[in-house]
Amino acid sequence: MTIAGQKIEPAAVAVPGLPRPTAHAHVIRDDAEAIAVAHGIAERIRPGAARRDAERIWPIEELDAYSQSGLWSINVPKVFGGPEVSYATLAKVIEIVSAADPSIGQITQNHLGVVAAIRTVSDEVQQRLLFGEVLRGTRFGNAFSEFGSKRAADFETRFVDAGDHVIVTGRKFYSSGALLAHLVPIVALDEEGRAWYAIADRNAEGLTVIDDWSAFGQRTTLSGTVILDGVKVPRTHLVPGYKGYEVPTADGAIFQIIQVAVDTGIARAAIEETIDFVRGKSRPWVDSGLERASDDPYTIQAVGALTLRLHAAQALQDVAGHAVDRAVANPSAETVAQAQIATAEAKILSTEIAIEATNKLFELAGTRSTLAEHHLDRHWRNARTHTLHDPVRWKYAIVGNHALNGVNPPLHAWS
Incomplete structure (x- = not known):
């Protein structure tokens, strides 16, 4: 990676989260604008893509421009103030961005997937709260997969009830987007073995993101390790993801x-x-x-x-x-x-x-x-x-x- 012009090799280094944007993100009006904005973002991020890959430069400014452009809220339902574009348009947006830099295109995946899940499984109060965050420009990362499990769908990360919040403990890998996120959805099991999205603040106590992603491709997705050591997540941010597959x-x-x-x-x-x-x-x-x-x-x-x-x-x-x-x-x-x-x-x-x-x-x-x-x-x-x-x-x-x-x-x- 390169920070402040200094090249640093990937290592087991805990990285603090970024501040949330001070300005509200743009809200896309319709499908045509989503495509037009995607082309604009692609032109902005394409020139530095090769260098970012070669030197593993974190795409901080590029990701800020991308999420502030409105493209990270394009599947928020209209009833909550979002554009709710066609998923054919959403896929074309990701294609356009990924042709310019596929690491940046991939970072969006879990954010948009979680937005879709909130639409499916959350009640109206939770939807209004979380969609409001997304429309303001808040980025979801992810802490879904686990490195040592037998199958991708097997999870050892769990949470326990603590009244108005839950406490999450576990370890994640392949955590694309978590390092530069504002909120980190964690797939964690309850006592019945059901999988929830526990959406933690990126700088929550006990939540550590380590930049140890060493794959030879998609090098700036920053898909390293997330350690969860008694992380508190308010119940307002506990999304019953399992309902989307029942x-x-x-x-x-x-x-x-x-x-x-x-x-x-x-x-x-x-x-x-x-x-x-x-x-x-x-x-x-x-x-x-x-x-x-x-x-x-x-x-x-x-x-x-x-x-x-x-x-x-x-x-x-x-x-x-x-x-x-x-x-x-x-x-x-x-x-x-x-x-x-x-x-x-x-x-x-x-x-x-x-x-x-x-x-x-x-x-x-x-x-x-x-x-x-x-x-x-x-x-x-x-x-x-x-x-x-x-x-x-x-x-x-x-x-x-x-x-x-x-x-x-x-x-x-x-x-």
């Missing part, structure tokens, strides 16, 4: 479609970089007899194939977004399964085109594209790291089992 809801598909959009954005950026490099820097092959690498018929065919598959992934992402909209508006076993299946199909294509495009970049651009000065390896590293979320071999199984045997997907955040 009956069919769109909550799981919403978490998933944001993952889809991050990968689509990575693929989009890689293809754009390939085209730019081939046009301006690559040399034609010695046997081609051509003056320009961009006239190579094999390169033309390969870029055409990549472009086609990217467009197919984008189209399925859009289909999935509208399926999620229908499931949010009218949750039932049928509408939720349709949203899950459409999102699984989009996840398959977005994963495959992200890996293919980031790998093909070097084959088509040539040897000089591997030089460190171009920083193009970050696309492959980001794709390979991020696509390890929610493996697509299980998405194929979900789609196939539904088509062949009429079996609906399971209800959880990974489906």
Whole structure:
């Protein structure tokens, strides 16, 4: 990481939280404005993305601009003063931002997922309180996954009742966004083994965020360790997340479609970089007899194939977004399964085109594209790291089992 111009390697260092914004965030009016604002944020964060990746610079100013832009409240319901854009629009926003910097795109995921969960499971009083925080510009991080558990859905973090608050104890990893958040939703179990979101203040006593994220990709998601040593969380901020999976809801598909959009954005950026490099820097092959690498018929065919598959992934992402909209508006076993299946199909294509495009970049651009000065390896590293979320071999199984045997997907955040 780099702080105040000094480069520091990742280490087990506890990091204090940032102050909350002094100005209220902008509130987006409609879907068209959300797309326009996303393009503006992308232009702002793109120039420094390669350097932030190379030196692990925390995206503090970029994240502040992003959350203050209004894009972090776009799924707050209209009845509470939010824009409530289509989930197809929300996914496109994440794709646009992720094409500029997928680490910043990914940091948004759990925030927007928790906003969706609050809509599903919270009562009106809690919704008004927490949506008000989001509309003012408060960022949720996450403390969901645990490093040593047998399965992703197994949790050891627990809370105990203490009257007007609960006390949370445990240890989390893969905590994207927690380091630079204002509030940290913690997945913790009650005495009955039910999972809640205990939304703690980032600077709460006993809550420690450690910058020890060392993955070779998505390096500035800052997805390290959160230690919870008797953290007090007021009951007003205890969200019954388990209710979102007791009956069919769109909550799981919403978490998933944001993952889809991050990968689509990575693929989009890689293809754009390939085209730019081939046009301006690559040399034609010695046997081609051509003056320009961009006239190579094999390169033309390969870029055409990549472009086609990217467009197919984008189209399925859009289909999935509208399926999620229908499931949010009218949750039932049928509408939720349709949203899950459409999102699984989009996840398959977005994963495959992200890996293919980031790998093909070097084959088509040539040897000089591997030089460190171009920083193009970050696309492959980001794709390979991020696509390890929610493996697509299980998405194929979900789609196939539904088509062949009429079996609906399971209800959880990974489906």
